[in-house]
Amino acid sequence: MHVISWGSLAWCALPVVLISIVYARWSGKASEVLLSAARMTLQLVAVGYVLVALFNNPSPWITVTVLTLMVGIASWIALRPVAHQRDYLKPALIALSCSAGLHLFISLFLVIGVETWYEPRVVIPLAGMYFANTMNAISLAAERYHSELKEGKPESAARLTAFQAAMIPQINSLLAVGLVSLPGMMTGQILSGVSPLIAVRYQIMIMTMVLGSGGCGAALLLWQLGRAYRQHPNNPTEIDQPRNTE
Template sequence: MTLPDIGYLELVYVLLPVVLVGVIFYRWSIPLSDLVIATVRMVVQLIAIGFVLVYLFTTDNWLLGLGVLSFMLVVTGWIALRPLKHKNRHHYIQLVVSLMFGCGSVLALIIVAVLHLEPWYQPRYVIPLAGMLLANTMNSLSLAGERLDSELLISQTQEQARNKAFNTAMIPQINSLLAVGLVALPGMMTGQILSGVSPLLAVRYQIVIMATILCSAAFSVALYLTLRLKARLNSHQD
C-alpha cells in the first residue's frame, strides 16, 4: 500500500483555514504576528528538514547525527524558555540540562533495550524519536516553569509550589494516556497504519512512544524544578 501523493496545491487547500484563524485573531484584537511567523516558519522549517532528512537517512555518521541532536536540544531549550519570566543564561542552562538527562536517558533505553539498534545510531529511528521526546517535554517544562513562578507567590512552602507545578506540567501527558485509542489515534500510529504496517505492530510502537514521552517529561520536569528551587535557595542565601 502506498500513501496518496500530496501536491503543493493540496497544501494550499489545507492552509486556507489558517486564514480564518487569522480573522479570529484580528477580530479579537490578538496580535497576528505570532500566528503569521509561526505558520511561515512551520512550512519553511518542515520543507527544509525534509531535504536534510533525505541526506541524513543515507548516512550512518554518528558525529553528524550527534551534531543534529545537539542542535535540536539547544533549540528546544530556547523555545521552552520563551514563555517564561526569567530569561537568563542560568535558567536556559537548567532547561537544557533537564532536557538532556530526561530525554537522553529514555532515548538510550529505547535504542539499547527496545529497538536493539546496531549500530546504535541509525538516523531513521533516532532523530524522529528524539524529536518526539524533546517536543513533548519542552511543553511540559514551559508549563512547569510558568506554574512554579505563580505558585511561589501564593504557596506556603517551596515544596507545595514544586508539587503543584509538577502536577500542572503532567496534565497533558496524563490526558494523552487516557485519550489514546478511545479519542485519538496518535500521528505515528496513524502514519504506520497508512503505510501498510500491521495495526497490532503499530500499537506496540505507540505504547513505547507514549510511555517514553511520559517518562522523559516527568524526569525532565522533576530535575528542572529541583534545579530551579536549588538556585533560588542559593541566591537567597547569598
C-alpha cells in the first residue's frame, strides 16, 4: 500500500486554488471555497486522531455517544435548505436515526455478522456512510417538499415530487457504479491490497444499504411532515403558505 506523505498531500491544494480562482473571476465568494477546504482538512485530521484513540480503546458508551453526535449533526446539516422551518428538526432526527439505525443493524448482524456490535473500527465508518447519504436524501426531500407546497401544489403531489427528487442521487449511483465510477470504499480497499472480489461484496452491501437508508429516511420524513401539515394546515410554523384546498 502506498503511503501518502504530508508533503505530497500539499498538492491537493491545487484544485482548491483553481476553483477559488474561478469564483474570484466570476465575482463569487472565493473565501467560501478556501474556508470550506481548510475546515475539511482540520476536521479530518482531528477525526483521524480521535479514531485512532477509539480503535485502541473500544467502549459501547463511547461508540453510542459518537453515533448520537453524528445523528444530531447530520440532522442539523440536512435542514440547511429549510433552516427557517424549525419544526422540521424533530422529524429529521427521527427519520435519520430510525432509517440509518435499521440498515446499520442489518449490515452489522445479518450481513457481516459481527460479534461485538460497538467495535468502532466497523460501526463508525459504516454509520458515517449511512448517516451522510440519508442526510442528503432528507435534505433534498425537505427542500423540495417545502418548495412544492409554497407553489400551491397538493400535499400528495408535493410528497411524491420530493421523494423522487431525494432518490435521484441514489438511483444514479446504482446505475453508474462499476461503469462510470468505482466507489470510494471499494477503491480504498483495492488500494490497501484487498482482493477486488472481496471489495465488491462490501460495496454491494454499502450500495444497497445506502439506497434503503436514504429512501426510508426521506419517506419517513415526508410522512411526518405530511401528517403535521394535514393536522395544522393554517399553522405558519409548519409551512409558509396556506393549505391548498384542491
